[in-house]
Amino acid sequence: MTHCPAVQATHESSLQGWGRLEMVRARVARPASVAEAADIVRESGEAAVTPRGLGRSYGDASYDDRGVVIDSRGLDRYVAFDDETGLLRCEAGVSFADIVRTFVPRGWFLATTPGTQFVTVGGAIAADVHGKNHHRVGSFGAHVKEFTLLLASGDAIRCSRDENAELFFATLGGMGLTGFVVDATIQLRRIDTAYVVVDYRRSSCLEDSLEAFEQGDAAYEHSVAWVDCLATGPTLGRGVVMRANHATRADLPANDSGAPLTLPPRRPWSVPYTPPMSPLRPWSIRLFNNAFYAAHPDRRAVVDIGRFFYPLDAVRGWNRLYGPRGFIQYQAFFPRATSMQGLRELLSRVSGSGVASFLAVMKSCGPADGGLLSYLEPGHTLALDIPWHGSDARMRELCTAFDDVLLRHGGRIYLAKDAVTTAETFHRMYPRLADFQRVRRQADPDGRFSSALGRRLGIVVN
Amino acid sequence: MHRPSPHTLLIVGATGGIARALCRRLIDRGYDLVLAGRRSEGLAALDADLNVRRGGCARTVPFDALDLTACSTLLARATEVAGGPLHGVVVCHGALPPETKPVTVESIDQAFRVNLVSAAMILEQAAEYFEQRGGGVIAAISSVAGDRGRQSNYLYGSAKAGLTAYMSGLRNRLHRRGVAVVTIKPGFVDTPMLHGRRLPAAFLVSDPDRVAAAIVTAIERRRDVVYVPRFWQPIMIAIRLLPEWLFKRTSL
Numbered sequence: 061m062t063h064c065p066a067v068q069a070t071h072e073s074s075l076q077g078w079g080r081l082e083m084v085r086a087r088v089a090r091p092a093s094v095a096e097a098a099d100i101v102r103e104s105g106e107a108a109v110t111p112r113g114l115g116r117s118y119g120d121a122s123y124d125d126r127g128v129v130i131d132s133r134g135l136d137r138y139v140a141f142d143d144e145t146g147l148l149r150c151e152a153g154v155s156f157a158d159i160v161r162t163f164v165p166r167g168w169f170l171a172t173t174p175g176t177q178f179v180t181v182g183g184a185i186a187a188d189v190h191g192k193n194h195h196r197v198g199s200f201g202a203h204v205k206e207f208t209l210l211l212a213s214g215d216a217i218r219c220s221r222d223e224n225a226e227l228f229f230a231t232l233g234g235m236g237l238t239g240f241v242v243d244a245t246i247q248l249r250r251i252d253t254a255y256v257v258v259d260y261r262r263s264s265c266l267e268d269s270l271e272a273f274e275q276g277d278a279a280y281e282h283s284v285a286w287v288d289c290l291a292t293g294p295t296l297g298r299g300v301v302m303r304a305n306h307a308t309r310a311d312l313p314a315n316d317s318g319a320p321l322t323l324p325p326r327r328p329w330s331v332p333y334t335p336p337m338s339p340l341r342p343w344s345i346r347l348f349n350n351a352f353y354a355a356h357p358d359r360r361a362v363v364d365i366g367r368f369f370y371p372l373d374a375v376r377g378w379n380r381l382y383g384p385r386g387f388i389q390y391q392a393f394f395p396r397a398t399s400m401q402g403l404r405e406l407l408s409r410v411s412g413s414g415v416a417s418f419l420a421v422m423k424s425c426g427p428a429d430g431g432l433l434s435y436l437e438p439g440h441t442l443a444l445d446i447p448w449h450g451s452d453a454r455m456r457e458l459c460t461a462f463d464d465v466l467l468r469h470g471g472r473i474y475l476a477k478d479a480v481t482t483a484e485t486f487h488r489m490y491p492r493l494a495d496f497q498r499v500r501r502q503a504d505p506d507g508r509f510s511s512a513l514g515r516r517l518g519i520v521v522n
Numbered sequence: 523m524h525r526p527s528p529h530t531l532l533i534v535g536a537t538g539g540i541a542r543a544l545c546r547r548l549i550d551r552g553y554d555l556v557l558a559g560r561r562s563e564g565l566a567a568l569d570a571d572l573n574v575r576r577g578g579c580a581r582t583v584p585f586d587a588l589d590l591t592a593c594s595t596l597l598a599r600a601t602e603v604a605g606g607p608l609h610g611v612v613v614c615h616g617a618l619p620p621e622t623k624p625v626t627v628e629s630i631d632q633a634f635r636v637n638l639v640s641a642a643m644i645l646e647q648a649a650e651y652f653e654q655r656g657g658g659v660i661a662a663i664s665s666v667a668g669d670r671g672r673q674s675n676y677l678y679g680s681a682k683a684g685l686t687a688y689m690s691g692l693r694n695r696l697h698r699r700g701v702a703v704v705t706i707k708p709g710f711v712d713t714p715m716l717h718g719r720r721l722p723a724a725f726l727v728s729d730p731d732r733v734a735a736a737i738v739t740a741i742e743r744r745r746d747v748v749y750v751p752r753f754w755q756p757i758m759i760a761i762r763l764l765p766e767w768l769f770k771r772t773s774l
Contacts, residue, residue, distance in 0.1 A: 070717070071717050071719075093563060137568065137571035139567075139571075139574070141574045162575055
């Protein structure tokens with residue numbers, strides 16, 4: 061209608077990261093086209109612009125209390141798909157859930173996926189997310205052919221390994237600080253069925269888990285270990301290692317082979333409100349850990365893609381279970397040479413601290429893909445969900461102690477999860493930050509793209 | 523895939539927030555669509571999106587609610603594009619006039635043309651068309667705002683009240699002809715139309731996809747009048763029951 065302004069109005073909204081440590085009031089715009097997005101960036105004047113997708117980063121990456129948060133969810137359309145090659149072009153707000161629902165029945169799946177399907181393609185590029193197959197296929201960025209980046213000037217430019225390559229590699233893992241990704245072309249992978257064949261193997265201690273990775277990485281595409289963080293002494297790092305390959309039709313039990321690409325329906329639970337006290341306490345976690353360990357003897361099972369890759373997606377709003385104060389996810393990477401020692405020290409710190417991590421997940425990683433702020437190289441990562449419990453000072457002290465372990469062993473934290481690290485620590489962990497900042501200055505000389513995370517870690521100079 | 527009958531639908535105003543979600547739901551259920559919309563870029567983008575989801579399920583026909591000549595020929599153009607008979611029409615277009623005061627002559631004209639006159643012109647053609655075919659579904663998105671005029675949006679509300687009354691008359695007329703007439707009354711929905719507007723508490727604002735799912739059910743079950751989400755029905759009954767001497771003192 062002629063009376064509709066070209067630019068969508070912004071609305072005030074309360075935003076949080078997935079860890080729910082703080083809530084911020086922000087102005088949010090949700091463009092429905094690239095032209096509208098460009099108008100928002102141009103017309104926000106001096107104010108900062110912060111890209112946001114489905115808000116699954118745990119800390120403060122997807123909001124800021126100054127300027128405009130630009131929400132990609134209005135850009136959620138597919139553009140083109142090639143059934144021969146598996147190349148998908150889509151807008152940045154398309155979710156992995158949509159891709160799974162649309163393409164799994166047609167025999168295509170994401171080349172790699174994080175543990176939730178409620179992320180956008182744009183967010184996956186910004187965090188250069190990884191999955192259980194990093195040791196094989198690298199991070200998500202390795203499967204991005206090209207994308208269109210909306211710059212602070214309002215111009216949209218195409219970036220790929222051949223075109224604007226520096227900006228391409230700065231944007232992969234660049235946490236939305238180089239511009240706003242509006243669309244992308246990604247490579248999907250063929251699958252024969254909507255299932256994986258999983259081999260479960262109990263590991264008695266950390267060495268055992270790492271050895272399972274070492275032996276299994278060649279034979280299995282996907283591997284992940286659940287770790288019991290309350291185990292100490294000789295059982296430190298005990299857990300269940302889950303290793304899997306995509307199932308062929310022959311792998312399926314006879315009753316499933318009729319519709320091998322049909323995802324079985326899943327009835328989601330939901331946590332409708334935040335309990336005043338978190339039920340996740342050391343004693344309840346201990347009970348859970350023992351039950352989980354007992355429930356997973358060494359065996360082989362055929363599991364559908366939804367249950368294997370996205371176990372927690374069955375509980376909507378599970379982050380509320382951590383209570384009103386929220387939680388952090390501390391995800392550490394250690395290079396191969398030091399990972400045994402680093403992981404051992406980190407786990408001892410956790411089990412000695414009196415806090416309990418409900419979810420501790422270990423993965424093995426392969427070569428880096430070139431993102432300037434991407435954090436993985438050959439080595440291992442350990443992700444720990446930790447309730448924010450007790451005084452803020454105590455929690456921060458604990459995180460500083462974790463950071464020290466990382467710094468001593470050449471490790472680093474994952475920006476998509478981080479909520480507490482300081483600029484000084486971050487700068488020591490990411491030696492290529494200066495390169496990133498140089499590319500960013502060229503693309504965004506006035507430093508318009510920003511976020512609370514970018515300012516906290518001194519990635520952007522405010 | 524199970525192909526429901528009726529299977530080709532014309533979606534008028536397909537690029538709107540609710541309509542976009544509705545189109546995706548409909549093609550998932552096997553319907554083929556003719557998309558009519560004004561924003562030609564947005565229309566092409568939606569068309570591409572739907573055709574990636576299910577090849578060949580959607581085509582487009584340009585349409586502008588302010589161009590009344592285009593409205594009067596829309597059904598004929600849509601049947602041509604469809605290459606076969608239509609089995610239903612869903613009128614989704616509409617616009618919220620700006621909140622600026624005083625209300626201008628232009629905004630009154632536009633509010634009624636966009637929300638009522640253009641819709642009536644299309645619905646009238648649809649009525650003729652389905653009456654002749656001896657069956658079909660006609661649905662239109664009205665609004666809870668049409669249930670009672672409130673100071674905050676009575677221009678929009680009165681146009682939607684007109685649409686609701688029009689649909690009621692059409693239903694009465696077509697009842698014996700096998701044509702279902704479905705009036706959909708959404709409450710606050712999280713779409714671009716409401717961005718930047720004053721909104722009630724978050725729990726009253728619904729997700730377009732949920733609203734779309736409810737609309738699909740209403741169309742398939744050939745309902746008469748549906749509030750989406752349903753909780754708006756008791757709310758609107760209560761609001762309608764307030765005596766005028768009391769209602770005029772409220773700040774709704």
